[in-house]
Amino acid sequence: MxxxxxxxxxxxxxxxxxxxxxxxxxxxxxxxxxxxxxxxxxxxxxxxxxxxxxxxxxxxxxxxxxxxxxxxxxxxxxxxxxxxxxxxxxxxxxxxxxxxxxxxxxxxxxxxxxxxxxxxxxxxxxxxxxxxxxxxxxxxxxxxxxxxxxxxxxxxxxxxxxxxxxxxxxxxxxxxxALVAHKMSWAAGRQTTRVEDEAYCLLGIFNVNMPLLYGEGDKAFRRLQEEIIKSSVDPSIFAWTALPTPVDNVGPGFQDHCGILARSPAAFISAGLLFSSNAGQPPKEFTVTNKGLKTGSLLLYNGPWGSWTGCYYILPLSCSKEKRRVVGVQLQMISQNTFVRKSPFDLFKYETEYTRSETSDCYILIGNPPVATTTSRWAKKLWTPIPIDVFRGSVLEITLSEELHPGQRWGCFDEENSIFLAHRGMMTDCAGMSINFRMMDSSGCSTVPFECIIYIYARTLGLERMSYTIVDSRNHQEAIREIGAAFTQWTDQLTLRGLLQRLGIPQCHGAVFEIPGLEGHRAYIYLVPGKVNHEVLVKCDVLRVEDVPSIERIVNWTISYN
Structure with missing residues (x-):
């Protein structure tokens, strides 16, 4: 000195x-x-x-x-x-x-x-x-x-x-x-001559050290946040809200998505109103990786009525703005166990009794895709909102007729939006879904339940043509268990097709079931294109035996959108 x-x-x-x-x-x-x-x-x-x-x-x-x-x-x-x-x-x-x-x-x-x-x-x-x-x-x-x-x-x-x-x-x-968010809020509204100094002037406040790289611009504040995460278990570092700019209002139907880290201390201007909450999820480990922020503390929030239509992915922040509800960051799935922040202009308020923990580790993108991968100005800043299609690959929505009910899903399934996702640019676009149904007999009583399985192994989910098979689960229980175990690890379309062939799963465009009490008729379950090119409809028709089409073929069945 x-x-x-x-x-x-x-x-x-x-x-x-x-x-x-x-x-x-x-x-x-x-x-x-x-x-x-x-x-x-x-x-x-x-x-x-x-x-x-x-x-x-x-x-x-x-x-x-x-x-x-x-x-x-x-x-x-x-x-x-x-x-x-x-x-x-x-x-x-x-x-x-x-x-x-x-x-x-x-x-x-x-x-x-x-x-x-x-x-x-x-x-x-x-x-x-x-x-x-x-x-x-x-x-x-x-x-x-x-x-x-x-x-x-x-x-x-x-x-x-x-x-x-x-x-x-x-x-x-x-x-x-003091909470990390509180310390950030003290710096919100303060100016420095050089943008990098917005981060460098806070090194001592957070008791971290890092090299100075003048010329890196906003990346300095990102590096500061990463250093704080390495030395702290306080999740309030994610309790920021973006400040609206003219770029944010770009048209009807626009959704806001971004990385998990803030662009500058200014995003914490309202964080001083938060207080630590024991009602929230206990802090868990956060790790900065090359895939994003790794965490095991993700929650699913179902809302007061436990309805799946009200399901949200939440990153808990262990802090509150009011007594009965805690706050978190709302996330959106973009691929298997990978998320981005949704609605960066607000924190999500919720009641902890309506949540359940996700047991597997997940990754939250730290920043936005490089500008070169987008076609617009949206990716210029870390917190600038970006349409969700920039982040994720293709999607598939399977809609069931009213007498059919979803069971287990395999593959990358987004519970919030009830859609299957595929990694962008990768051959992981395969999925599986069990479907349960009951028929009513002539007296109005429910018959024995049945279950069929749909396996989809498309070149790209939801695009022009999609290969699939539908099978009666009663005839292939051991094979279905083995395929389900493969989905919990890592399954691409080639692996799935190989498993289907090795385990003797037939290639069928539909499944047919006998209906107790209704002789001469069968329940026929099949797929048809939806109204948009990422949707398929699963229907169930009751047909006379002679009208049921032959379901087994020696080639893959595909569904085409015209």
Whole structure:
């Protein structure tokens, strides 16, 4: 650490923990600041910034401190290594200082203190957030270097202006006790000259370290969030809401989807209203991987009536805005165990008693697809909303006639939207579904239930042609169990077709069942195209025996959309 000796006005360097007591200056940068190069050249006293150096030296002398630290001249910013070390150490340097002097250059002597203090530029800058929280003893000065109070005496006013709790400002509670979302909310609305500094100025607040890469733009804040996730189990880091922009209103039917991480601290502007909730799901492990954010804490929310039509995928955040309901992030499935954030402009409020946990690990995309893979402006920012079709591949909706009921599904099934998904650009577009049905006899009584299985092994789900087979499950129970086990691992269309052939599953375009009490008739279950090219209808007709078509063929059956 390079300190300024207030007696000799020369620099002295200290390494390790043996550092003398020193004063430190907090201010906003203005014209003609004195740099390290200016200072060692000796050509600096004519600059406006020298006045702040001189006043800091005088105040340190008055406080019987031999050393002072000022960011303008004590860091050699021409050295990237030194700048990186300084920024990563800044919070600790302010925390270890004996005294911190805050100079408010735009607070005039004649100004109404109560009115004008909150308008001072110092309260709107990103770097000054840590300079307020970290030091134990802070004194504030106006533009004439007149004392206006200390952090302790101004505690209530400072808390009101900054939205930082008084117990954090007074160091009665450690900053680590605050939710990640709360700390982000303190930074929301603050500005930095360079976009990367929106992240770099928060390193100490979150007690993380990372290299500085000026030129990376918004990626710096993404890297910061990833570092926080590595060292924290607090899921409130995902409790952000996007700010609307003109891009967001792009037409009717547009849905908002994005990655799980925020673009900037501004997205946390409302997060200060959250409070930690014991009613939410206990925190679980989050891991940043090349596939996205890996987590095992996904929930399915069914709504107060337990209806599947009200099913939502939720990432719990272990915090609330009101007593009886907790908040989470609503997700949408895009492929097997892979999700994106849905509705980034709101957090999802729900009652925990209507949820159930998903047992398998899942992945949530961290960012959006590269701009090159889209045809529009939507992917320029991490949180900018994007149509869901940009994220996911083809889809298939299987609609059943009213006497048929869905059973087990195999493959990538989205429970919220009741559709099957296929990975984009991969031959994983296969699915299976059991269908249960009961017929009513002439007396109105329910007959014995039956079950058939549909296996679909298309080139692309829901597109022009789709290969499938329908079989009576009673005749192939062992084979169905083996195929179901394969689906729980990893199954592509070639594997499924090979299993069907090896296990002797016939290639049929329908299934036929006898109907007890209705001699001479059969129940015939078959597929027809839906109204759109990603939908198929499963129908059940009662036919005379002579009218039932032959169902077994030696080639694959396909369904075509005209």
């Amino acid at each position: 390079r300190l300024l000796n207030v007696n000799t006005e020369g620099f002295e360097e200290f390494i390790g923990q043996v550092i003398p007591r020193y004063a430190i200056l907090s201010h906003t940068w203005e014209e003609e600041e004195v740099s390290y190069q200016d200072y060692i050249s000796g050509f600096y006293k004519h600059k406006k910034g020298y006045e702040k150096i001189k006043k800091t030296i005088d105040l340190a002398n008055q406080s019987a401190l031999q050393y002072a630290w000022i960011d303008t001249c004590c860091i050699d910013k021409s050295s990237s290594a030194e700048l990186t070390e300084a920024i990563n150490s800044m919070y600790q340097w302010y925390h270890r200082s004996a005294l911190c002097y805050v100079y408010l250059s735009d607070l005039e002597l004649s100004a109404d203190f109560g009115v004008h203090l909150s308008t001072c530029r110092w309260f709107s800058r990103g770097w000054t957030l840590q300079e307020l929280i970290a030091p134990r003893t802070v004194w504030f000065y106006n533009s004439q270097w007149r004392t206006i109070g200390s952090k302790r005496s101004l505690e209530a006013e400072l808390s009101r202006i900054t939205r930082i709790p008084a117990d954090i400002l007074s160091n009665k509670s450690p900053i680590s006790s």
